[in-house]
Amino acid sequence: MSVQVAVTVGSIVLALILGSVLLALVGVNPMEAYPSVGALMFFDQWGWQDLFLKMTPLLLTGLGVAIAAQLNLWNIGAEGQLYLGAIATTWLALEFSESLDAHFMLPILLIGTFVAGGMWAAIPAGLRSWFGVNEIITTLLLNYVAISLADYLLFGAWRDPSTLNFPMTRSFGESSYLPMIGSTTVHWGLPLGILLAVLTWILLKSTTIGFQIRVAGDNLSAADYSGFNTKNLLFIVLVLSGAVAALAGMTEVAGIHHRLQQNFSINYGYTGIIVSRLARNHPIGVIGTAFLLAVIFVGGELLQVEYQLPIAVVYLFEGLLLFTVIGSELFLSYRLRRRVAV
Amino acid sequence: MIKYLLTILVALMLWVPNFVSAADPKVAFIYVGPVGDGGWTYAHDLGRRHLEKMGVETTYVESVPETDSERVLRNLARRGYDIIFTTSFGYMDPTLNVAKQFPDTIFMHASGFRTHDNMGNYFARMYQARYLVGMVAGMMTKSDKIGIIGSHPIPEIIRHINAFTLGVRSVNPKATTQVVWVNSWFDPAKEGAAANSLMDNGADIVTITTDSAAATQTAAKRGLYSIGNDSDMTLYGPEAHLTANIFNWGIYYEHIYDQVKNGTWKPSSDWWGIETGAVDLAPFGKMVPKNVQNMVMAKKAEIASGEFVVFKGPIKGQDGSTAIAAGAVPSDQDLLSMMYYVEGVVGDIPQ
Amino acid sequence: MGTPLLFATLGGVLSERAGVIHLGMEGIMLVSALVTFVVDLQTGSKVLALVGAMMAAGALSGLHGFVCISLRGNQIASGLALALFGTGLSGLFGDALIGSTVTSLDRIPIPGLELIPILGSAFFNQDWMVYLSYVLVAGLWFVLFHTNWGLQIRSVGEAPIVCDALGLSVAKIRYICVIFGGMLIGLGGAYFPMVLTSFWVDDLTAGRGWIAVALVIFAFWHPGKAFWGAYLFGAAIAFQLQAQVMGLKIPSYILEMFPYLLTIVVLTVVTVRNRRAGQTFMPAALGLPFFRGDKH
16 A cells, blocks of 8 residues: 555656656746745645635545446546536426525435436446447537536526527526535535545445455356356446446536536546546545646636636646656556456 | 745745836726637726737636636735726626625626625627617518528627617518528638528628628628628628628726726626727728718717717517607616617527 | 548557557647658658658657556557647647648649549549558558568567467567557648648647547558548538538537448447447557467
């Protein structure tokens, strides 16, 4: 464990160093930029709140991707699942939030969104389990479909005349607002995400199905041989993966803006893949890496404000970080292989 | 030791914003797209650079989704920016919320309708310029078919399609405009393909409500004409580009900056027209005959003086029914929420 | 619309035939588009611009190869990193180019062939990069399936351990395929400033690299099917625009989903049919790092 953490920290530092070279190329002094941006994030209560807010959707999409990864499945569709989750939340909130109070509304949103995300993910899951269709391509393509579906609703049935026909829904009733933690701007989506991460970990560690998933993840044919129904297992895992990622859509619309609009996701779904990968798909590790990606996002935003760098620096740093972390896996592979051999 | 360092750092952080003096306001912008979009956001950023050239300290945050804007706005206000321009309709409610929390900061929201003690809104009457470039298209078309490439059907875009079509038919009542939606704010390759589809269907002039120069280049390749949008696109196809309707936000931003600096700023709703220069026409292409240019410039003068109003009844809707009654002039609110086509537009508004 | 997809898909096919998944196409396309634009702007030479684009694309793809082959990192994750990194690079360095333009390639009709009804002008009245793409389809097909090199490439993708035992350098062959594959993807990026949009805007390729990722699988790693896949997808987009021009009353946001849903349906049908016939086309060692000395 400690070696893993050390290697990961080492690769983060390497990514920062490589990033500093690129910053210097566009005329920003990294020795000045890093400390000032760091201070704005970590020595400022608002900085922390921003980090926690940004971390929430990344944690949920990252956890979703990580769940699929337990069976070596690649869920590239977290972005679309997030959109579908937001659509489901919006539908429920528009239908019921004026007539139900929060005690009913919030569980309905949570369960409804979870189910809707699961049903959406059942398309690639079913195609994969029973027809052998590659899930990378179906999940990827369904992202575009989900985004178009949101557009279809926003420019059609859900367009709110009271906002001058701009493509946004009307505001939800207050009963559908996710409550804030204390007097902060951070909503309860974050604890929800952490709870789900812990639950996922427990599910994998200490339940029968978790055991089956772990065996099948190590070796699918061995699991088949042991008499597990691996088709069902693939299906369930991919559906769960989509259901959890969809909750990110719920926390964004019910937690922050309380209405649906275009482009509400800043690639949270795609970033979830990085979150999961950096944590080596460990459900608890995802909590840490979601925070790390939030740091990159908020840091990139501050670099913009302070140095007028384009938003592209965020992608640049995400890419560099992912490269160094994957590259460093070689140093762990001997250790990992020894563990597998034991 | 660490505690000391922390204290020093915290102190440093608190110290920076206080450095601002009231005499020289600092200006921040938030943009809905990347500055690199070459269109809507780029036009606002040219305005920001105009302020920079005057020696004003400015900054911006680009690609801020509307849902994330409240957080970004609070941060900018907290960092001591005195004037914050928010440049998308969707920023309206977030801007109002943050304006209430930061009464000493001045917020200016583009394209909306809310005001507060420290919040105003502004827009430019681009539709006036759209009408004028429509006249150019109406006089230059031979096939009497003009193609329009739509981005997403929001009221602003519909209003511009209508103004353009009114302009076309004011000089050429036989002509029609046909709209193809690419359903994207931004996809130059698809805009090029849409231009081709329209021209295959007989359009000999295309214009865009998107931002890119793809349609101009496609027209140039096919030896046909185009009309640009938001910025002068002559460069991309001098032999095709008839003219364009353009923004000059710098004029307006300088005006607001001066007001704040002099302490004369008051919350208001500014909708600047062609008379201010905030919207204008790009230079005409060489192929636009002098008499056409003269007619358009004469109409421009009429609009500037208020003698001619673009949206003034009688105006018929797409199906021939009365959309605006004879003599009536719709309120700005009605214009801001316009969601129907006028007579002469072919196609449907996606629902 | 189909041509850049075709180039990128061919590059993906080459790389993946040798066993290295290539998810980073969007990043490579954006950077090569940027390089094409810059070199063309500076020198005015299309050939130099193309060479520059291919070199940049090859270098980026080589980085992917280094992480996947030498460092044995996860290929999908590395591809994703490349996509992000390339998007970031093009955004960071592209802003300065807004407002400049280059000329685009002219169409060169092929005498005789262009007169074939309907398809003639669509396929044979094009710019030279399109013709190059036809040559590459045929060339890649020939190399992969009718030469000794192709056999080696496919073997490395199917059974690297056997190849290693036979004395082939798995790493060398994979590096070559990843770098050349990257160059082909780079041609796809270059096609944007060369033909489609001879100006620079942020995110010029608008996600085409991701479509190409899907098309590689859709084409079952075959250059010929890549050709049809890329043009089918291009045609689906053209149909969506044409349907509006013709006044079909289908909501355009529903039409927007059409190419993606079509791809999923066709992929499913073909996958099921292949499985019935007992065929799998996926290179057996795709995505697996090769550990020299592993003898299972």
